[in-house]
Amino acid sequence: MTASTTAGAAALIREALEVYADDPQAVQALQGYARRLAEPLRIAVAGMVKAGKSTLLNAIIGEEIAPTDTGECTRIVTWYRHGHTPSITLHPTEGEPRNLPLKRVDGRLVFALDGVRADEVERLDVEWPSPALQAMTLIDTPGIASLSQDVSARSVRFLTPEDSPSEADAVIYLMRHLHASDIRFLEAFRDTEAGRSGTVNAIAVLSRADEVGAGRIDSLLSAGTIAERYSLDPNLRKLALGVVPVAGLLAQSARTLRQPDFEALQLLATLDRAARERMMLSADRFRRSTEPEGLTEEARASLLERYGLFGIRLAIVLVRNGFGEPTPLAHELARRSGLDPLLELLDRQFQARAEALKARTALAAVEDLLASRPRQATERLAVSLERLQANAHEFRELRLLAALRTTGVQLAPELAAEAERIIGGHGTAASQRLAVAPGSGPEVLVSEARRTLARWRSVAESPLAARPAVEACRVVIRSCEGVLADCTGRARQPQSA
Template sequence: MRTVREDASELIAAASALYDDDPQAREILGDLDRRLREPLRLALAGMVKAGKSTLLNAMLGEEIAPTDAGECTRVVTWYRYSDTPSVTLHLHDGETRRLPVKRDKGHLVLTLGGVAPEEVHWIDVGWPSAGLRSVILIDTPGIASISQSTSARSTTFLTPDQSPSSADAIVYLLRHLHASDLKFLEAFRDTAAGVSQTVNALAVLSRADEVGSGRIDSLLSAGKVARRYENDGDLASLALGVIPVAGLLAEGARTLKEKEFAAFRELAALDKADRDRLLVSADRFVRPTDAVSLSEKARKELLSRFGIFGVRLATALLRGGVTDSTQLAERLVQQSGLNDLNIFVRDQFRTRADALKVRGVLSGLEKLLRDFPREGDAAIAAGIERIHATAHTLRELSLLSRARLAGLPLPDAASVDAQRIVGGSGTPDAVRLGLSEDARTDEQRAAVDALLVRWRTLAQSPLTERAGVEVCRVVIRSLEEIASHLRALGPDGAAADIDPASGPAQARREGADEEGEQDEDRLQREELAQDLAVAARGDQL
């Protein structure tokens, strides 16, 4: 079975043959080919001091990205998997420079080696982290920075004029919802999604522990704020959701040291009156005191690593029964909101990696045809249109965007169901069907059969307008793919000779959703292959 990624790769190969005599076009196509083959590009963006680098470190579980206001935080930095650590500067003039890899007390030390930030296009960091095998994380300078040149580096990279964004998806950190946040997310949607207008951004209410002034219940307060933002009409059309995350706590928990665990244990063992006085505020926590043996320096380090919220929470968890550093780290991560973020990224972005990457590649091919028109490029343009028209994963993404931008031409209950079925709440089959993720295979089969009857009935109803019927067809196609997947599973739910990563949004057959669509799709592919063969020879169509 061919995938949308294979179709896009075929288009790139045909375009490479067509532009074989043009070095500039060949370089562009080489970049598109690498983008198609490499992992998902996930960028972290937001205003200055939003906590982007801290959150990136938390996601990786290592202190790699610099979190101080140094020169490297003013440059776009890529973090990708590599067997051995490496740091490479890519300059605007095309030159590359390898820099030595330095660490200080476990931290990666990034410097520009005497090169001015204005001369650096981007920094490429290779790192042997398992978390980077399936995603490239991109740290960007602050949006709306006082330094216009620093802010411009992020906007140019993520929302370039007349070009597709270099990121496949984005995690946008905000502390409060500003007009500049909405403006940036709208620009990203328009450049990253192109004509499909797909929403591929997640908003994170960062430094969420500060919403409740560092109280133990701060994340509950932050959750209420996040829901309010999520229901905001402007933001809802630009982001798939809003998740509160205490990034500093998450980073500290993922990199918890034994000496820090010992310090928390000493604090938890204090007399309640002494402990309450010590933890009443960040300022009081670092004042000289005889109540605890921890030095002022040690307490300042705890505060800088976990914040007053993290210190309070850690001591509360230890008093509540946590007995070792591993258990404490796990509970702190759970409380930080990082797990919710990782699950969202997995379900909404990583499982749709091929579709998101192909969309960016197709936009790049379209720009290539505009910038370098030549005889024989009509077949490439036709191939792009066919992928847009027949790739079901792209249609699902487009439908989700339409739902967020203007709603769907269906009754409210049906609209909610439609968004869930096409993956709005996550891409696992059971989630799409409205069941728990551990639902038995027979339960899923019964659910998909009932939903197919319901949606086919709705599509055939004379009361459903034409636009609503088109939505129904996309939903039905998604349900048919789920049904096909479930039929291939054995009685115990295990797949036989099937890639377990496959799903409705991954490596299943892409096609149109009308009756008889498979034959039509096959004919279109044969026609496309013939056109591409002509284009590769440079013949006139």
């Protein structure tokens, strides 16, 4: 299904290029959307000022390459793409792009704008040989609702342009608390041309989650309860596919754990509990402590900067409970930071639908072109666009998912919840759609798919079902048929010895 949808979007772009061949501006835009179909999914990281966007981006990439201070670079839209050779390219608002020098200090990439002001820069392009960037392009955006209206407006214009699809196919939105301004931004992102089909293409992150419990070791549990409450909020539920609590600073430092960090944490773990608790009453007290012997003030300051009190407390407990090597400790810290659940959600909801989301952006571009630059002889192009929008099952799933989360489709609550799962609301793998154990064999999946398909055909045939419910059932049935066909094909394949 995905391959045909992508091919259909590419064919539509080619048809539009023929129609608008004499319009250089339209041709340039269409060629850009054609390239986007072949590129990794574009995911923007957005949120209010000081929400921890760059820190989370570093955690996802697994390297400290995004600036996390308050310098000029945090006011610039910065793209992070996969490249075999590290490079930074500055694209000014006027003039030709130029390369910036690569400089690392204490393991962190330092951006030197060479005297150029942030308001003179359209964007920065960073290419980096990170495995994470092979599957997605990450876009770091300046803080929304910044004290500087220019900085805030730059993010809003980039993510929610008024007259064209967004540069981003999806967004990770960071928030400290759920405010009306967060809802307004997510509504604007959904209402851009790229989201006009009703696509829900945002994930919310309850950022700096360790601060919810004032740095206590159970802070993430408290943050998880809040995130669950937010995920059920009717205003947010229709705009985001989920809410994940993440301690971004700990996630970043866990992914970049250094040997000196590990040795310092081992020293701290040698102290008895009473001494540790006295020391950890505040950041200032930790920094001024003289215990244990051999841990310098500089090392303490580095730990505070990189892990915070929550991360230090958690790491000490883990070391004392058997995590005696740097790599296992780093993996466990990353897991407990909330990063792993976020990466799993990204994989289930964005990467699994990457081709459909990119194709939707291409279709929105053609739709916008027909509306903004009308001309004769576009009837055939309009028909092709309408046919692809109506017949591509991935788009029908996305539209139904949005409808289930917003207006509803006149299904009983338990059926609506099941429909959301079957069309991929919890992930697009067959086991996730059918609610069976991960790793279940093809025979189990085939049996459950057949049972589910029969039940939904029965629901669709009910004389009491309203028309919106019947239309929703048809989408669910088509999803069941696709899962059944796929699992049946796998069941028939000969098993390797």
